[in-house]
Amino acid sequence: MHALLSAVVDTAETVILGKRRQLRMALCCLLARGHLLIEDVPGVGKTLFAHVLAQVLGLKFQRIQFTSDLMPADILGFSMPNSDQTSFRFHPGPVFSQIILADEINRATPKAQSALLEAMEERQVTAEGETRPLPEPFFVIATQNPSSHIGAFHLPESQLDRFLMRIGMGYPSPEAERTLLAGLDRRILLKKIRSQLDTETLENMMAQVAQIHVAESLMDYLQSILAYTRIPNRYVTGLSPRAGLALLAAAKAHAFIEGRKGVTPEDVQAVLPAVTDHRLVSRNDDPQNTARSLLMAVAVA
Amino acid sequence: MMPHATIPPPLPCPRHVLVWGWIASIFSLSPHLLSMPPALSVGCLVVGLYWLWNVLGNHQRWFPGSYVQLFFLATSLLTIRITYGQWLGRETATAFLVTLAFLKMFELRRERDLFVLVLLGYFLLITQFFQSQSLLQTFYAIATATVSTLVLVLNHRSETPLKICWHQTGKTILQALPLTGIFFLLLPRLHAPLWTSPATAKQTITGLSESMQPGSISQLILSSKVVFRVRFLTPPPSPATMYWRGPVLWQLRGETWHSLAVPLSHPPPRPKHFGPGWIHEVTMEPNSLRYMFALEFPQAAPPGGQLSRDRQMVSLEPIDTAIRYTVISHPDFSKKPSFLELDKSWALALPGSGNARARRLAQTWRETFSHPEAIVRAGLDYFVANAFVYTLSPPLLAHDSIDGFLFDTRKGFCEHYAGAFTFLMRSAGVPARIVTGYQGGTLNPLGDHLTVRNSDAHAWTEAWLPDQGWVRIDPTAVVSPSRVETGIQEAIAREPGIPPSLNPKNGLLQQWRNVWDLADHRWNQIVLGFDAEKQMAFWSYLGWSQPESWELVVALLLATAAFPFIFSLLARVVKSASGSKDVTEVMYQKFCRKLARAGVARFPWEGALTFGERAGSLLPQNRTEILLIAKNCSELRYEKNTSPDKIHALDRRIRAFKPQGKQPGERDPLRAKTKTLEALPPNPRRGG
Missing domain, CATH: 3.40.50.300 (P-loop containing nucleotide triphosphate hydrolases)
Known part of the structure; x- marks a missing residue:
């Protein structure tokens, strides 16, 4: 860290x-x-x-x-x-x-x-x-x-x-x-x-967070998460592009906190519940498990 | 009174799904509508269109009550019963099912009803093959199945764009194709077709029949339906001498020539000497008749057929499926005359009265010429001398049609010539009979085969000459030599009202016809002709000699069960072949495989670090190594610090990595799984 x-x-x-x-x-x-x-x-x-x-x-x-x-x-x-x-x-x-x-x-x-x-x-x-x-x-x-x-x-x-x-x-x-x-x-x-x-230090850190590397395969993973939420009849509404940006920004910050140079799936998984909790309403799962079952359903690329 | 607005009840599914459902139903039901009783078809169509109107306009829908439904049911049942004259039978049952499917549209209240409709459509799709198994029908069936599948896909993904649903449907249909191939190769074939029994009366049969009247052949030649195709195994004869022998007509009753009610069952006399023979292979389209055609004159009947004394080849069973047989024919088959008295009396029989002028003419020949051969010549000369015209649309003839044709109109088609000539010969005391069949055919240069269609139908005469036996005499050839030499198309090209398919001028169309004809022929040969024998031959060729039916069934079940596995394996191979660019991913996969063999399989959602953490805790001996490799993998894949050195180091590490197998019972996999769920972050609102 x-x-x-x-x-x-x-x-x-x-x-x-x-x-x-x-x-x-x-x-x-x-x-x-x-x-x-x-x-x-x-x-x-x-x-x-x-x-x-x-x-x-x-x-x-x-x-x-x-x-x-x-x-x-x-x-x-x-x-x-x-x-x-x-x-x-x-x-x-x-x-x-x-x-x-x-x-x-x-x-x-x-x-x-x-x-x-x-x-x-x-x-x-x-x-x-x-x-x-x-x-x-x-x-x-x-x-x-x-x-x-x-x-x-x-x-x-x-x-x-x-x-x-x-x-x-x-x-x-x-x-x-x-x-x-x-x-x-x-x-x-x-x-x-x-x-x-x-x-000043904080501003500096924020600039570094923006520079965190995002691999192609991680983009794939992120996009499959977004795509999964947009399959009809699973959620009331899927994640918006803004939610996608938020998820990526949060994951980058998490990677930075963890002392990594690139975002890993673990970073996405760590921040996803907090990021999607107020954005995603599942039709089937109970609210406690929405994020978790979403993560379990999408394969890491 | 205020007209109160009625709110239409909600549709059971989104409108576009219903409309596609309607289209799918029409696809699967419409071929049946054509063969059903017209009243019922019209009724069904009205119901279907009413329903479509309802859905499109979102009008107040009318759900008939049970009494009304019972009334509909009774009416349609009654119509079916009256039309077909029986309760059981495949046409009856099909018509009933089609009616039920349309009535089902009335009760589409729930999603489930749409399923019933679509599934019924799938079933009715199969019944279409009762009527025809042609290539065209197969394409149509695939199209119908595709649209029906689309409805099912749409219903599940009603919010997905149509294009994606089409994509999904296409994928599903394509995935079914290998399975179709497995069924085709492995499903045991029956020696007799299963569905021959109740062929009911309503079927319209086009083809030569056991009787001929003026106009019957000129009607037949308007149809371009393929009757049979021929492949010559020896050099073929010239088109002018290609006479395909069919029903032989002996009896004249009124205006109509009939074949004998009981075929002449004695085999034809054995040939004394053979001329050069033509070996040819005939593939007949199914037509529900029993005539087997061959070039004059077949030496012996193929298996399943019978050769009668008048050299007609008749199948023992009605030809309900495409059949193929090989025949050897000889042009100068038997010239040794032997004539049964019974046959002679048949060949001279005439009605008691009628056509007096023709009889008088024949009488003069009989008195003038002593030898039958001279009488025959006189008869042919009469046609030439009196400027007879060969035409597809002769003037109508009322009573005594032979007299009318011979002396008044003098315009006619082959049946007129053959009929009048035979009449004249019999009146002049020369035994004669009519042979119907086909003459010529179209050579398909693509498939190197000859296609004979209904439009090649022909009729000619055979006369008995004492020292030659039965001799073929074609009066039409005398009047219109081109008919015989270049085929029907040239002969009637200038006639008005002939179908364009008979028009030889249309080059492109002809080419298309050739292509389609070839495809159809191959379909008949390869797919429809894949009978029990071919199946045995196929599997024997592959080294499985003489499989029993039950063995085939077992193999079929095994292959069907194995299919998904093979398919996913293939998909994986294709995927890994296309995605092998990423070296680190390949290495990581190898690492995962090694751990999986040690008993710790990665869950699809697990990232490298999470997986490493879990694997490390399950395999404590290798914990450090696993964690290190997992961290390196993650770094190489997701963080931008790759260097060839690092990759090589990791590769060596993974190669050397030998995880100790998990101790059985150390931790049961179920608990291991729940453990991994905890690796995921908890819900943010639950705190902790």
């Missing part, structure tokens, strides 16, 4: 216990210039996870708590008259930051949701006719409660698609939970974390 990133994961693990795989996926997502959606019940550490990640990566962090009365201006920023009453000054919103935690994104109205999702896609904010670029890197971690919960505005498929990955946190293992219960307050531990990276 890549030495620096290994240090990142190790440091983060001192606070969030037993979530090594989630950390790895989050790094994948970041390095692939994607955004991450964490979906799980309240209280499993979603917010802490985002905090720790920001801290350990040494990035500028902002948290936006989504509520039903949140307005787009609360996210993007707004213009106010200057004291001389002749001009307006733009007050940037919390979105002008490197890591955004959009907490409980499905609590807000679709209008507020789209404001963030547009910013995610465009990586810039246009307000009062002026376009302002967002800082780089720009990484959104959105959390949401499972949509069956009361008072939630379920994100539609087209907006789910803006997230490169969706992962869950899961309950901690008994050992991790014991440590959690017996140990110090996580908030205090959080403050002790020292950042392991800086913006």
